[in-house]
Amino acid sequence: MPSLSQAYRPETTIFELGDAFYDPVTAADFPETILRFRNDRAAAEVGLDGLVDDEWIAHFGRFQPLPDTLTQPLALRYHGHQFRVYNPDIGDGRGFLFAQMRDGAGRLMDLGTKGSGQTPYSRFGDGRLTLKGGVREILATEMLEALGVPTSRSFSLIETGEALERGDEPSPTRSAVLVRLSHSHIRIGMFQRLAYFRDAESLTKLTGYVLRNLYGEQPGDDAPARLLDLVVERTAKLAAAYMAAGFVHGVLNSDNINVTGESFDYGPWRFNPTWDPAFTAAYFDHQGLYAFGRQPEAVHWDAMQLAVSLRAIAEAEPLIAILDTFGERYQGAVSDAILWRLGLTPRDPSTDRQLVQTIEPVLRGTATPIDRFFFDAFGGVLPDSYGEAWSDVRAALAAHAPRADRSHPYWSGEPCSMLIDEVEAIWAAIAERNDWAPLHAKVDAVRRMGEALAKRPPSR
Known part of the structure; x- marks a missing residue:
């Protein structure tokens, strides 16, 4: 054994x-x-x-x-x-x-x-x-x-x-x-296959399986609509998390979207150096369908394909109503994700969204490295080196209380990034010298960053 x-x-x-x-x-x-x-x-x-x-x-x-x-x-x-x-x-x-x-x-x-x-x-x-x-x-x-x-x-x-x-x-x-x-x-594409074959019985079975085993709910009469509601909620959060991370998946096809909203299957991924909405990861994505700034649209489109599939076992009206909530859910989720990465406590939806709406154009317009900004601004106070262009951001940050401090040793160093040049250098060490030390060192460094981001302030 x-x-x-x-x-x-x-x-x-x-x-x-x-x-x-x-x-x-x-x-x-x-x-x-x-x-x-x-x-x-x-x-x-x-x-x-x-x-x-x-x-x-x-x-x-x-x-x-x-x-x-x-x-x-x-x-x-x-x-x-x-x-x-x-x-x-x-x-x-x-x-x-x-x-x-x-x-x-x-x-x-x-x-x-x-x-x-x-x-x-x-x-x-x-x-x-x-x-x-x-x-x-x-x-x-x-x-x-x-x-x-x-x-x-x-x-x-x-x-x-x-x-x-x-x-x-x-x-x-x-x-x-x-x-x-x-x-x-379990992918959206599994539902699509059953709808393609017009297999309503299997669609009902798969819907019940997902609700019971992945969401802990017993399926009722509204099981298809309930499933779509849960998937829209989770996928909106996933799209928001991609944006806050500066991440481009590269291939957001409907067979690559998990019904639990968990990202997977990493092929031509990249992290965006700066806040460039047109940045793509896949060399074959000639139209920029899955560009950084279009990822929420792409994930929403995939959720629509789940709704289309569930139409075989449900009425259209409640499914459409649920799909229409994606944008609002995404806006709330992206505020939460960015506040978390900034080490700040959410305040109220209006103030939180205003912070995000203030940061995004300045981050894009100044071409400031994404990881550098989130590192420097963690806890809500920008260094003096950020000039007049950042004055509105500085004020918006001040409206939020910190959820975490900068006592972790990570904050005394430099920001941890995962840009393509370093990824290629890690691979080159393996390919040319069979040297795995840079990979393991990078994993250790990334995990230290994760500890610092998740750290809570001491109890009062």
Whole structure:
């Protein structure tokens, strides 16, 4: 038996849906399994931090089943809009659901993979992941978690010893398999697939599954509208969190939007150096569909696709009314997210929004680095080096009480960023010298920033 703690609480709730929702698959047999990253902080939350490295590799590189959960990996079935074009030929093409369990808060969690081999939905792909892609996902998820963005977490990265050919990066390149810990991988695209096949019975079943297992609610007569209401709330908060973090996901397709509002699947992501609404992450996003400033619109559009799918089992009027609340919810959420990153306490909706509306044009107009501003302004007081252009911002900040102080050692140094040049330098150290120290040092630095941001003032 593997070394599991008492916190390990396995589940098999996915079986409630039945085999019309997934396909049993087999993981690839990799030539090598070299452990490169294990997230013991995340593992502790689900009782897996006690695994020794050999056990870890057996489960997350060779995919030997964990006790009392899934006995075989499952590739989930879904469709989705990709850059607004509907695609019925997708699904889990290089990943699968490996295990389910509860975390310390009782939430249902999934361990899913990326790069674990071919499935019925691989089409012409090899089902693999580049090592660089895995390293980039670690960096993205660690930074987003520290910045308060609801995100999947990079749980494990194991190098697999294959030489991959890729058209968009130097090849051959090294390969890896990534395991993610997520609060479900149920996507909007799963609902779209069922609507495409006009399968009202399965839509009702999936709606009930999500409400019961992911939101802790028993489905009633208004289950579709209730689900949409919850998803609109969570996705509005997700879009707001992206903006406060200065993050550009790059591919906000409907198959990449989780119904719990948790961000995942990081391909061509970037952090915006300055507040540039037109900044894009994906070199193939020629129209700027998923540019930094258009992300709230993109997430709202994806939520609309859920509503369209639920129309098969619900009346249109209540669904439309819920969709119409997205903008208001987003405005409140972006105020909360920016105030949190500034270390300030919310005051009232009008004052909070005024602060955001004051900051944004000055931040954009002065081309001040995003991370520099939030670092300097944490606690609500701008340094004297910020000149006359910032006078209105200075006054708006003063209207809010601090929620946290600057006593953490992080605030005595320099702001932690995750811009593309540093990401490439971290990868270069691995690619050229097999030097993993910069990656692990960066993860440590990001986590220190997260501690500083979340720190509460002492009790009075």
